[in-house]
Amino acid sequence: MKSENQPDLYMVSSSPHTHSGSSVERIMLDVLIALAPAFAASFYFFGLNAIRLTGTCVITCVVAEWLCRKAMKRTGSIGDLSAVVTGVLLAFNLPPSLPGWMAVAGSLFAITICKQLFGGLGYNVFNPALAARAFMLISFLVPMTKWSSSNWATSLASGAADAATGATPLGLIKEAVKAGDAIPHFGSETIMNLFTGNINGCIGETSALALLIGAAYLLFRKVITWHIPVAYIGTVFIYASILHIVSPATSVLPHIHLLSGGLLLGAFFMATDMVTSPITKRGMLIFGVGCGIITMVIRTVKTGDYPEGVSFAILLMNAVTPLINRGCRNRVFGTKS
């Protein structure tokens, strides 16, 4: 006897019929939660600028994605929260005094050109937030490298001039090397500032502490694995250590490199972007090492003008990812390696 509350039709599909419960939205939400400490830190140090920039980027990204999908006659995709994540990550890569319209331009570039024109989430080759940052660095070089002082900026090195000019630690090093001066000595107070975020820089990248808390959450939720961050940071550490051992006068201690620039933000949140990084563990390690080497080359090669190498390093490795994926396949069960 069939009971009345049976559905009219049973669902038929290919196996499996049960699921772990994961979803793209949940992954993106976890990333946003992991970025929350860094957002709190950015508000603490940079005040309303942080909110202004983050809000501008997020809103522009979401609206741009919605419009693109409509114009391209594809199903709406803003529900998967990836546009929000792109907006937040892009904002975190911007200096606090950046004019709003530049943030809008960058966000439009990130979503429209780097993401939707490739086909949407999953089809992009480059990390949209980083590609937009590169676009903005090239188009708006001066505003993108002008660091207005943070709320509680204190003197970084032996001279007090930097607090006013708003230079970052890496910037200071660059200037000193260019001028032929001895590199500034960073005392333990500076290290503490670098760690908590009490320095000049882009609004999301300054607080190592906040970023590490977020990274721990991502690892716990298994959104990222240790492979890329450890390979990236490890390579930077080893490279910087070798440099320092070889030429202590012109290179800082390795942990300065770890705590400066967007390294932690890049290693934990940008390089680990799933779509644009390799899919096997071996590939991830190679990717991390490559990012580390390129970052250090850009940061320390004397003729270059760029104090920061993380964005370009990751973008270059994004381009190599398909090749890494092809070369780093796993051994199939039952075959010789």
Next chain:
Amino acid sequence: MENLILQSFIWIGLVGLVIGISLAVAARYLAVKEDPRIGELTDLLPGANCGGCGFAGCADYAKAIIVDNADITLCAPGGSECADAIASYLGVASKSVEKMTAIVLCSGDDSNSKRRFDYNGISDCAAAQATAGGDKSCSWGCLGYGSCARVCPVNAISIINGLAKVDKELCIACGKCIAVCPRKLIKLVPASAVIHVLCSSKDKGPVVKKVCSTGCIGCRLCTKFGDEGAFIMDGFLAKRDYSVAVTKEEVIDKCPAKCILKD
């Protein structure tokens, strides 16, 4: 400053000129010798590159005509106009080509023929067919997941209420939809024909009635009331013999299942 701009103009201009001349020289002396008739014949073809003729595009078909004496009536989109043009170009007698069109021989949309389960998976007819035999309650009818619509090079097929329908005006009779349909429902028929039996079910009448309200029940009334020979029976399924025209259109009303329809 002015000098710089002028200089840039001159230099770029010179470089362009040099490259242009090199290209012109190369086009003349390094050109691949090809029978010029192939190029001229290609221009006579519609240029859809649909592959319906069986060759890899219009240029390939033109080459086959010149080199291998391929049949000049193979271009379905071009139709008689094209065949005549080719014939007159080659100086041979033309053969008549009847304009064909594809038609989906099924009228069981979601109102007429219910689904027997809720299919969840790849939205592709072959994949749906492979999943427990397809979710349509009629095992012969159109599954409506649009594989034919996706493969049509001229977007002539639309899926309306779970049933595929070919727009006769747009169809170029290339045959791609026919190849992709897992139930072999689509047939090529003369475009001039307007009366069709829109059913492909070979099941017995009572079985058909259970699963579709517009399926052919094999009552044979069309063979009685239609023109002699226009409708023939294949077991329990009525079929049109398109070599015989239908003049007695009352056969449409005589069909109890309402599966004979006029375009």
Next chain:
Amino acid sequence: MQTIKSPYNFRGGIHPDYHKELSSGAAIKRLPMPAVLSVPMSQHLGAPAKPCVKAGDVVQRGSIIGEQNGFISVPVHSPANGKVTAITDVSTASGRLCQAVTIECSEAGETLSMSPITLWKNTDRDELRARIGEAGVVGMGGAGFPTKVKLSPPMDKPIDTVILNGAECEPYLTSDHRMMIEHAKEIRIGAEIIRYILGAKTLRIAIEDNKPDAIKAMAEAFEGIDGDVAVTVLHTSYPQGSEKQQIYAVTGREVPRGGLPMDVGCVVENTSTTFAIYEAVVKGIPLIERVITVTGDAVAEPSNLLAPFGTSYQDLIDASGGFTNAKAAKVISGGPMMGFTVSSLDTPTGKTASGLLLLSKKRVTQYTSQACISCGRCVEACPMGLIPSELSQFIEADDAEGAEAISLMDCIECGSCAFVCPARRPLVQHMRRGKAIVMAKRAAAKH
């Protein structure tokens, strides 16, 4: 009798919620004989049996109603006394169309059995193999491979290890679990018969560590057995019950690509099949019934029913208290990872159907086919070391050759990849589609 902890763990695999407690405590209950049985002729891998009865014939429980049809085939026996009313066409759970013998069952009568072979230790091995074949025994773990053929490896493939597959790694299912607890002694005799036929030195009973009562029961039953025998406790991980993965977990040997367990000297036999071997040889009873777990959140009293083949799903559900208020969205023959969904409750059971799963909507996957985000979870989960995301993208683009080049044909369709995919892609359906295209091409190339 020693209990070994498996020193190996196959790469990949997943850990779904098992929900075995719904039925693992339910003792096996014999289903009262249904009024009508529709016994399918195809309950195994290979050619379906040919019906050798017609409408009107009287059949006896245990008599042959379908004859073996070829080498890879087995006969089908009547599970009931009664009268044949029709030979119909049915769609089995796997969607395969085949003939079925419909029997109107009458009151219990005599079972037609073959002569018991109690002195099997002194019986010719080929005679034992023939008996197993005549009894229609097939692999009851799901594949349905004729056991007689499995127990007849060629001379150049000596078998040194017999593994009893008591993993039952699919969530929800508990039929093997209850068999091990309640029929451990018979399974022991069946295992000894298998070991004798193959001349193997080593016997391992592989059980996952989420079944401590079964481990205890089997260890006790095998007490005092001679030779190298042990219970290997496996890490609970899906698909631990997959032959290749299990051989690796127990012995550390990897079955080579395209090969069979006999290539590494092993034979794996499901515990329910082992019981069926005991019944066939020692009691002379052919394979006519099996324990099937009826479970899920949409059925009122999850149970392990001993049901004759050809029982309709409706009868099984009625005997399990009927549906709960949670509407059953899916009716699954087998487990949730590799089972087949059916659209009708008239589907009959067969030798390989170990479970009937009624799941409500909130427990089933809704595939959406979003774009792959390359998160890599499928790569982590795949027990065969493949890259399911890349394979599915190739197949979506209709490039079956590209997929074949990156080891599509090594896929065992376990479903681990689709289980973890956050984009809810129907990965196994893609694999099956790709494999079908490749097989069709290979078949066409042969001609």
